[in-house]
Amino acid sequence: MRLSLHEALQIDIKRINREIENIIQYDKDVPRTSVLARSVLQLIRSGGKRLRPMLVIAGSRFGSAVPGRHQLQLAAAAEFIHAASLIHDDIIDRSDLRRGAPSLHSQTGVAEAVHIGNYMSARVVELLSVYTSDHDRFVHDLSSLATAQLCIGEYAQLDHTYDYDLSLAQYLEKTRCKTAQLMATCLRVGALSADAQPETAGRLYRFGESLGMAFQIEDDILDFTATAESLGKPAGSDLRRGQVTLPVLYALTDPVLAPHIRAIQADSSEELLEYVLQGIRSGDALAQSEQMRRHYLQKAKEAAEPLRGHPAFEQLEVLQHYFGGKTA
Amino acid sequence: MTELIENTLQLLNSSCAPEVMAVLDPNPSELMEAASILEHYRIPDSRSVKLLALFVLLELARKRHANVCFTSTCLTRKILDGDYFQSLYIQLAMQFEEMELVRYLAPQLKKYYIRQALGKDESEPLTFTLQAYLQAEQAAARKNRAI
Numbered sequence: 001m002r003l004s005l006h007e008a009l010q011i012d013i014k015r016i017n018r019e020i021e022n023i024i025q026y027d028k029d030v031p032r033t034s035v036l037a038r039s040v041l042q043l044i045r046s047g048g049k050r051l052r053p054m055l056v057i058a059g060s061r062f063g064s065a066v067p068g069r070h071q072l073q074l075a076a077a078a079e080f081i082h083a084a085s086l087i088h089d090d091i092i093d094r095s096d097l098r099r100g101a102p103s104l105h106s107q108t109g110v111a112e113a114v115h116i117g118n119y120m121s122a123r124v125v126e127l128l129s130v131y132t133s134d135h136d137r138f139v140h141d142l143s144s145l146a147t148a149q150l151c152i153g154e155y156a157q158l159d160h161t162y163d164y165d166l167s168l169a170q171y172l173e174k175t176r177c178k179t180a181q182l183m184a185t186c187l188r189v190g191a192l193s194a195d196a197q198p199e200t201a202g203r204l205y206r207f208g209e210s211l212g213m214a215f216q217i218e219d220d221i222l223d224f225t226a227t228a229e230s231l232g233k234p235a236g237s238d239l240r241r242g243q244v245t246l247p248v249l250y251a252l253t254d255p256v257l258a259p260h261i262r263a264i265q266a267d268s269s270e271e272l273l274e275y276v277l278q279g280i281r282s283g284d285a286l287a288q289s290e291q292m293r294r295h296y297l298q299k300a301k302e303a304a305e306p307l308r309g310h311p312a313f314e315q316l317e318v319l320q321h322y323f324g325g326k327t328a
Numbered sequence: 329m330t331e332l333i334e335n336t337l338q339l340l341n342s343s344c345a346p347e348v349m350a351v352l353d354p355n356p357s358e359l360m361e362a363a364s365i366l367e368h369y370r371i372p373d374s375r376s377v378k379l380l381a382l383f384v385l386l387e388l389a390r391k392r393h394a395n396v397c398f399t400s401t402c403l404t405r406k407i408l409d410g411d412y413f414q415s416l417y418i419q420l421a422m423q424f425e426e427m428e429l430v431r432y433l434a435p436q437l438k439k440y441y442i443r444q445a446l447g448k449d450e451s452e453p454l455t456f457t458l459q460a461y462l463q464a465e466q467a468a469a470r471k472n473r474a475i
Contacts, residue, residue: 029435029438029439029442030442031446034446035445035446036442036445036446085411088407088411091403091407092403092404092407092408094398108445109397110396110397110398110403111395111396111397111444112444112445112446112447114393114396114407114410115393115441115444115445116441116445118393118410118414118441118444118445119438119441119442119445121411121414122434122437122438122440122441123438125418125430125434125437125438126434126435126438129427129430129431129434130431132427132428132430132431137422140418140422140427143415143418144415144416144418144419144422145415145419147411147414147415147418148345148412148415148416148419150411150415151348151408151411151412151415152345152347152348152412154408154411155347155348155349155408155412156347158404158405158408159347
């Protein structure tokens, strides 16, 4: 039987989950039975792969210090930041579902959900604000640089909605900001928290960035290949919302399909969407996207190579295997 | 004071990523009040600009996320702007070496969002929080000098 990622990485996922829940449960300012506490706990308990916390822990194994509670807290903080961004994403996308269940704003109302997301980010800042020394500056990258980049990626997505002239370079930059940088930051923060050499942390960052790119491209492919049940939302959702993802970009080079893709707008018919979905599934676009995904996995492998002699190197191989083996 | 405000907005304009195309429209009366607090506490000009910039980012983040709903105009941009200003606040605070301010304000800002999430509108104006911080900072400085 195939091991799950946390088992393969030998990470105690229950401890991480406990630490994530502690962030809200130990917050004396939040009434325990409030809609805020219940909503955050429900979101956290609804699943999620916990990739970001695992990246923090994996990164920490490249340091000279023995990873402990500090790394668990950072791992939990990374998941909190990610979860906060999901709440706001669902509002932006007007998604009624998250992980197959009603999204948070569908239960609380939009204004409340926006502030629940804000609370989660502010709580992380509060927890990490004890680290004020120069030596610990890197911990704030999670709630500053990585989050700002995430927003920049979202701005790019907003500006290019239904923009069928989006270039490949623009798509890649948006993907880097939106997904890859937070994953890369998790690895680097984990490493630096355990006193890893800056050079090692930099290599882990580059590894994580390429892995994050591959992860997002896979997500783009799955929008066309996976079932609604496994996605937790209707297949083709990105296309419907005018998101020009990598398969769409490649499909736009097909002179027969391109005019139909370009005709897709917010009020397009189901027939047109279905026709384009089928066209993309049956053409070369998905194979080309898969090739690009492989390219980033190879880049990740190359970034990791100088760390081969490190006792924790196996962690990177596990991550490569996990990220590399899903779509193909 | 006008110069301080102009310099602050200029600093923020150059700090925001160009792709964000941020509109910096802080509440003029709050901005004036914050500037006068900084003047009252005799904060040097070079630091006043930075503190006022951080104040503006927090004020804008609050403003963009206030009372949003699906029928709000530019809902997506409002959410993104609020998130971006909030993250830029931390980024610039680090750059300006004002992490003590972040530490002081973090629980207050968090409590503000808790109240908002629970539908309670009452909240302390940000200018009060800024004043309390400067007061605490000067009290700590006096204590240190006495020691």
